[in-house]
Amino acid sequence: MGPVFIFxxxxxxxxxxxxxRIEAVSRASVEGAQSAVTLAIGLVGMMAFWLGMVEVLSRAGLLGGLARALRPLFRRLFPEIPDGHPALAAMTMNIAANMMGLVNAATPFGIAAMRQLDRLNTRKGTATDPMCLFLAINTSAVAVFPTGVIAARAALGSKDPAGIVITTLLATTVSTLAAVAACLLLARLPLFRSTRPPMTDEEMEPAPEPEFDAGPEGIDASSPPAWSAPRLSFAALVLAGAVACGIWGFGQMARSGLAAHEFRIALSAAVLPAIILVVVLAGWARKVDVYAAVVDGGREGFQVALRIIPYMVAILVGVGMFRASGMLDAVVAAVDPLTRAISLPAEALPMALLRPLSGSGAYAVMSEIMQTHGPDSFIGYLVSTMQGSTETTFYVLAVYGGEVSLRRSRHAIPACLVGDLFGVLGALLACRWWLG
Structure with a gap:
């Protein structure tokens, strides 16, 4: 990150x-620093709550169980991670939340995953191969239902706001495969190759947090409370009742003539409360003090915000000054001949270049383009797909890398940028195929 920041x-x-434009550059440096702190403070609440949810899962003994169940899937991607390690479960929940467009819920799980991956790190401050791969998967944004983009399209009068689901799925598949392939290939180059073997279970750093006290298999060493049969039965009844209420409620929506895109948005909105309900019921049925677990885990949210603020300030100030100076416009002009060769509309080029740098900036550009050309135009579909199929690369690196104080990211940045590039190409091809 150092060379990027200096550049x-x-x-x-x-x-x-x-x-x-030096006055605008100066103003951007101040505004970028202020916005970074404001953004970090805004994350505190969601981080505190969802880290509390992670604590409930951990005390109930479900993180280790989930990690062991998913080990066959992750064995090839993350061979360095011991069987049943909590990092696997945290990464899985992070990716699942991202797939549903629940970015706020995904961030605390991602931070928990990075914290666990750092426990396997023999070179503190340097990204390990699993860290780089996890960051590459995150920035390529395995998205299935981009709720934020769909909401923006609906607000701008699109006849089919959720029409980008297919194109987003295709584009994010391309970007994720490219990012993973690039990460695995770059890790073999002498420039990025790791010089130390992964840690064994015996070498693992003792966990500072009780929820991740690693035992001989890298999972929670303390035995979780046994399931309470009466509580488990009651929890099952509550869950069944919630499902029945949901079916009845969505049936009422369908009979009332609710538009298809509004129905999809309502269905997506139900995912987050459903996750909360399942976590709380699972913890309660395992005799976990759910309230105490949420409070104890939530305290970490404030510490996380304090740790990531310096990293976010650096990135947002650098990006803001770069954009205010006119350099972004110059880069757009320089690569315009190349984008014409692949038939990428010039109007979409600022979006493609800004997406890895600034999530809010890219969102604003997307909205402005759709206002000008219409959300259901080819360009409207293209920029919507770009927004939904990749993540803000340098924001993700700043937040997740800042949590474990990464100073050397190795091949994480090149792999993430390869994913961004193929995300743009995938969005272009998907939109041309889908729209004919």
Whole structure:
């Protein structure tokens, strides 16, 4: 990240002096720092709550069980991680939340995963191969239902706001496969190759948090409370009742003539409460003090925010100054001949370049393009698919890397940028195929 940050600052200052935009560059440095702190504070609440949910799962003994169940799937991707390690479960829940467009819920799980991966790290401050691969998968955004983009399309009057689901799924598949392949290939290059073997279970650092006290198999060493048969039966009845209420409620929506896209949005909105209900019932049935677990786990949310603020300030200031200096416009002009060769509309180019740098900036550009050209135009579909099929690369690196104080990201950035590039190409091909 160091060379990237230095390049952004030097390019912004030099371009600002050359073009006479130095006042805008100066203002962007102040606004970027303020927005970084505001954004981090805004994350505290969601982080505190969802880290509390992670604590409930851990005390109920479900994290280790989930990790062991998923080990066959992750064995080839993450061979360095011991069987049943909590990092596997945290990564799985992070990816699942991202797939449903639940970004706020995914972030705490991702932070928990990075924290666990760092326990396997013999070189603190340097990204391991599993860290790089996890970051690459995150930034390529395995998205199935991009709720935020669908809501924006609906607000702008699209006749089919959820029409981008298929194109987003195709584009995110391309970007994820490319990011994973790039990460695995780059890890073999001498420049990025790890020089130390992965830690064995005996070498693992003792866990500072009780919820991840690793035992001989890398899972929670403390035996979770046994299932209470009466509580489990009652929890099953509550869950069955909730499912029945959901079926009845959605049936009423369907009979009332609710538009298809509104029905999909309502269905997606039900996912988050459903996850909360399942976690709480599972913890309660396992005789876990759910309230105490949520409070204890939530305390970590404030510490996480404090740890990531410096990293977010650095990235958002650098990106803001780079954009204010006019360098982003210059890059757009420079690569325009290349984008014309692949028939990428010039109007969508700023979106493609801004997406890895600024999530809010890319969202604003997407909205402006759809306002100008219409959400159901080819360009409207294209920028919507770009927004939904990849993540804000440098934001993810700043938040997740900041949690474990990464100073050397190795091949994480190149792999993530390869995923971003193929995400744009995948979005272009998917939209051309889908729209004919």
């Amino acid at each position: 952004l600052l030097l390019a912004a200052v030099c371009a600002g002096l050359f073009t006479g």
